[in-house]
Amino acid sequence: MLELYIVLILMIIGAIIAVETKDILSSIVALGKVGLGLTIAFIILKAPDLAIVQLVVEILTLIILIRATLGRDVRYTKENQNLGIKLLSIILIIIFLFFSFNVLKHLPEFGDPILKVADYYIKNGLEKTGATNLVTSVILDFRAYDTLGEATVLFTAILGALAVLRKKGLKREISKKYEGVKRDE
Amino acid sequence: MIYFLCFVLFSIGLYSILTKKNLIKIIIGIAIVDYSINLFFILVAYRIDGRAPILKEGEKIKRIVDPLPQAVVLTSIVIGLAVTALLVAIAIRIYEKYGTFDINEIKELKG
């Protein structure tokens, strides 16, 4: 699995560049690099369905982020927070990594899991649904309730974004009505 | 050892959420945390010498990669996109009202 290690190390280097650069446009491009590395990792781990979805979603995220920040702000950010918060968060992260390293040794080996839940889906997938793509048969026939929940979450998020981005807010319309009336503050 | 590199990616995103001043850097940190969690699910579901979970014509099944976490992660990728889009919409609104993306100045102005 040498290719997987190389792709993961490239993703970590890209993430460090995205977090530390002062120029905002460069950090958005580095976020795109992390997303493309994730697409290649999905292809290596034999999941072609996810690779297609991750690629197009990554392109859309980059377009939305660039549209929001270009021409709206100074390009160079100022320094970080004060030193106390930085030190405290580094100590917290080191403790978290130390404990997770000790826990991850007890997982089963990479590539030899002990999960047996999906055996039923693999054996009876073709005759009960008639679809040869096993992932589609799981999300649209065996577990269609989760897809209904996901469609609801997408609908609500788009509704929320449309409500936030209206041209004239409600307050301005109300204050236009009371323009002639005197208010005491 | 591979699982540990995935958690290092998670902690880089966490560091960016906790200590950065600019609002766009916080949104980038949340996106990096999303990517690392999706990668961890697919790493657990891999079998050595497995095939992709698509059946072919006239071929017997020997060893297939687990299809159940892939169905879960497919939903999670699209939800990550929706959350990022909503955060960006709120950030644009904040800039229009206060004139800056700096979170220390947003706390002090009374608006």
Next chain:
Amino acid sequence: MNRNDSKGMTVIVKTITRLTIGLILLYGIYILLHGHITPGGGFAGGVIIALSFIHIMLAFGSDVALKKLNKKWSKIIESTGALMFITIAVSGFLGGIFFNNLLDKGEPFELFSAGTILLSNIAIFLKVGAGLFLLFIALVFFKSGGKN
């Protein structure tokens, strides 16, 4: 930045867009319709269709893109997709359980096998595609409220 947005980009970008926009639409519909045979499905097809309309809007300016799919129609299409999905789910009550797979399952590897999976894919495709295009329209048309 606002004036450049409504006029579009240079001539090279416009020519390339005219050549490739039909291919992107065709590819998205192909990935949708073969969702139960090859990798893909409703989510990937919907995002690709939304990207093709955003491509028109970025290259030609916002007024040309809105003539092809204006705001009223995209709201109608998104609600239709959501209602279609719920209707397929509730009609499973005729068979006994919620979300029952009713229609018959033909031979594998044909285009019309696998029961209600094809209709569910089309419902999700309409919903995701129209919803993401609506989100992008809202981001482009947000100007400061007091100056207009």
